[in-house]
Amino acid sequence: MLRRFLVSIWAFDWLMAHAPGTPADAYEAFMWKLRHDRLAERIGPNVWGWMRAHPAFAEGRAMDDLGWSDGPAPEPADDPVVTEVPRRFVDRLLFGVSPGTGATPQLAGLDLDQWLANGNELRLMVIEAAGTFLGRDADDDDVIALVRSGQAAALQWWHTRWPCPHPDRDVCTLLPLLQVKAWKQGYVAKHPYRQRELVGPDGHLIDLVELARHGGHMRDPDEDARRLAAASLAGGDATGWFEKLYAEAASGEAIVPWDSSTPHPLLVEWSRGAPGEGRRAMVVGCGLGDDAEYVAGLGYATTAFDVSESAVKGARTRFPESAVDYSAADLLDLPGEWRGAFDLVVEIMTVQALPEDLHARATAAVRELVAPGGTLLVIATARDEGGPVYAPPWPLTPSEVAAFGEGGFTAAIEEIGDGERRRWRAAFHRG
Numbered sequence: 001m002l003r004r005f006l007v008s009i010w011a012f013d014w015l016m017a018h019a020p021g022t023p024a025d026a027y028e029a030f031m032w033k034l035r036h037d038r039l040a041e042r043i044g045p046n047v048w049g050w051m052r053a054h055p056a057f058a059e060g061r062a063m064d065d066l067g068w069s070d071g072p073a074p075e076p077a078d079d080p081v082v083t084e085v086p087r088r089f090v091d092r093l094l095f096g097v098s099p100g101t102g103a104t105p106q107l108a109g110l111d112l113d114q115w116l117a118n119g120n121e122l123r124l125m126v127i128e129a130a131g132t133f134l135g136r137d138a139d140d141d142d143v144i145a146l147v148r149s150g151q152a153a154a155l156q157w158w159h160t161r162w163p164c165p166h167p168d169r170d171v172c173t174l175l176p177l178l179q180v181k182a183w184k185q186g187y188v189a190k191h192p193y194r195q196r197e198l199v200g201p202d203g204h205l206i207d208l209v210e211l212a213r214h215g216g217h218m219r220d221p222d223e224d225a226r227r228l229a230a231a232s233l234a235g236g237d238a239t240g241w242f243e244k245l246y247a248e249a250a251s252g253e254a255i256v257p258w259d260s261s262t263p264h265p266l267l268v269e270w271s272r273g274a275p276g277e278g279r280r281a282m283v284v285g286c287g288l289g290d291d292a293e294y295v296a297g298l299g300y301a302t303t304a305f306d307v308s309e310s311a312v313k314g315a316r317t318r319f320p321e322s323a324v325d326y327s328a329a330d331l332l333d334l335p336g337e338w339r340g341a342f343d344l345v346v347e348i349m350t351v352q353a354l355p356e357d358l359h360a361r362a363t364a365a366v367r368e369l370v371a372p373g374g375t376l377l378v379i380a381t382a383r384d385e386g387g388p389v390y391a392p393p394w395p396l397t398p399s400e401v402a403a404f405g406e407g408g409f410t411a412a413i414e415e416i417g418d419g420e421r422r423r424w425r426a427a428f429h430r431g
Contacts, residue, residue, distance in 0.1 A: 116183055122176035129157040140177050147173055174212035182206060205260045224254035229392045238355055239307050239330065246287075246310035259287060263294035264348050266379050266416065266425045276300035279343035282369050283324075284331065285350030289315030292324045295346060303342070305329040331365050332358070343374040347404075352380050352393040359394070363403050370409075370430045378404050382415055382422035401426050 123140075130146055131138035133154055146152060152169040175196075187198035187206065196208045225245055232241035248254035271294075281300035283292040288311060292304035305327040306312050312328045329335065331350065351362045370376045381395035389395065401424045405411040409428040416423045 116180060119176055119179040119183065123180050125157040126155065126173055126176055129155040132156070140181075143173065143177060171209055171212040175208055178208045178211050182208065199260050199262075200257075205262075222257050224248065225257055225392060228254070233355065238358055239332075242306070242353075243308040243310055246308040246314065250310055250314060256287070258349060261288075261290060263290045264379060266423060267291055267294065267346065267348065267377065270377060270425060270427070271295075271298060274298060276344065280341060280371075281344040281346065282338065282342040284345065284347040284366055284369075285353070286315060286326065287311050289319055289322070289324065289326065291346060291348055292326070293319055293322060295344070296322065296324050300344060303327065303338075305334075307331065331362050334365055334369070339368050340371050342369050343371055345369045345374065345376045347376065348379040349381065349393065351378075351400075352396050354394070356389075356394045359396070359400055360403065363400070367404055367407065367409075367428075370428075372430055374430050376404060376409070376428040376430070378424065378426045378428070380424045382424045396424060404428055 126143055127138050127140065130143045133146070133151070133156075134142060143155075146155065147170050152173045155169075155173055182198050185200070187200045189198055198206050198208065200206070225241075228241040228244045228248075232238070232244070245254055245256060249256045249259070275298060276295070277299040279300055281295045281302045283295055283302065283304035286292045286304035286306045289304065292302055292315070296302040302323070303325045304315070306315075307328070307330050309328045312326045315324075315326050316322070331354075345366060347366045351359055351366065354362050366378075367376065378401065380401065381393060382401075383389070383395040383397060385397045385399060387395075387397070401413060402411065404426065405428040408431050410431065411426060411428050413424065413426040416425055
C-alpha cells in the first residue's frame with residue numbers, strides 16, 4: 001500500500017514540476033494520465049532506481065521495509081490509494097493551497113506561447129548542462145550529438161534528479177528540444193494532458209518520445225509523398241503514387257503526412273455528434289479509416305473508398321470489427337450504383353491531392369454521389385486565386401470550392417484560420 005502511494009505521489013510531483021497550470025488542474029491531468037497514459041507504470045521503474053540511489057537509503061536500509069521491491073510497477077487506475085485521494089488533500093499536502101487558487105490558466109486553455117515558455121525553460125537547462133560538460137557554450141546540435149554518442153547520462157540538470165516517466169536518459173534529454181522545435185513548426189497537442197503526441201498543420205502525427213528514441217531526427221512529413229508523387233506524375237500517372245505511399249508506410253519505409261490517427265477536427269466540430277440513423281454516408285479518399293469510423297459512429301450506414309488498396313487493407317486491419325463497407329475505387333471512375341446514393345458525402349483533402357487539371361473532373365465525381373436532399377461536406381487547404389502552389393497538394397481556390405455546389409446546391413462556405421494554416425470547410429445541400 002505504501003509503495004503504491006509513494007509512486008502516485010512521485011508521479012503527481014513530477015507532473016506539477018514539469019507542466020504549467022494550477023495545482024487543481026495538475027490533479028485532473030494526473031488522474032487522466034494514470035487512467036489513460038500509464039503514468040505510474042512508466043514512472044515506477046525510475047522511482048525504484050532513484051530511491052536506491054538516494055542518500056537517505058545509501059546506508060543499506062532494506063527497501064522492503066518501505067514496501068519497495070523489484071517487479072512490475074503498480075496499475076493504479078482502480079486503486080483506492082489513488083482514486084480516493086481527495087483533490088483538496090493533494091493540494092494542501094504538497095502545495096499548501098486550495099484548489100483553483102493558482103494564477104495560471106488551465107492546461108486546455110494554454111496558448112502556444114505559454115507552452116513554448118515552459119518547454120524552452122527545460123530546453124535551456126539541457127543546453128546549459130551540455131555546455132558545462134563540454135566546457136564551452138552549447139546549442140541544440142551539441143545536445144543531440146552527445147546523446148547520439150551515448151553521453152546523455154553525463155549531462156546533469158534539474159530533471160535528471162527526479163524520477164520521471166521517460167524510458168531512458170536519452171529521451172529525457174532530447175524531449176524538451178523536440179517539443180520546442182515541433183511547436184515552432186505549428187504542431188499542436190492531440191490532448192492537453194498528452195503532450196508527447198502532436199499533430200502538424202496538415203494532420204501529420206508525431207510521437208516525440210519515439211522521435212527521441214531515434215536520436216531526435218525530425219523528418220519532413222511531406223518528403224515521401226512529394227518523392228513518390230513526382231515519380232508517378234513524371235510517368236503520366238496522377239494517382240498511382242497513393243498506393244506506393246501507403247504500401248511503403250505499411251512496411252515502415254514512408255510517412256503518410258495526413259494520417260493523424262484521429263478524425264479530422266473540422267469534421268467533428270461540424271457534425272456536433274448529430275445522429276445519422278436511417279441514412280447512408282460516403283467517405284471519399286478514406287485513407288486508414290479514421291473519418292469513416294467517426295461517421296459510422298454517428299449512426300450512418302457508411303461506405304468508404306480509397307484508390308490505394310493498401311490503404312483499404314490498413315483500414316480493415318485497424319478496425320476489424322467495423323461496420324464500414326471499405327472498398328478500393330478510383331474517384332475518376334466510380335461505380336455507377338453510387339451515383340446519387342448517399343445522404344452525406346464527406347470529402348476531406350482528396351481533390352486537392354490531384355493535379356489542378358483534374359480538379360474539375362474530380363469535383364464533379366464527388367458532387368454526383370450526393371442524393372437528393374443530401375449534404376456534401378468539403379474540407380480542404382485554402383489558397384487565393386492564382387496563389388502559389390508547392391505541390392502536392394494543390395490547395396483549392398475560392399472558385400474551386402464553390403464549384404462543388406454547381407447544379408442545384410445551396411452552399412455555406414467558411415474559411416478557417418490564417419497565415420499558412422487556412423482551411424475551407426464548406427457544406428453543400430442538394431435540393
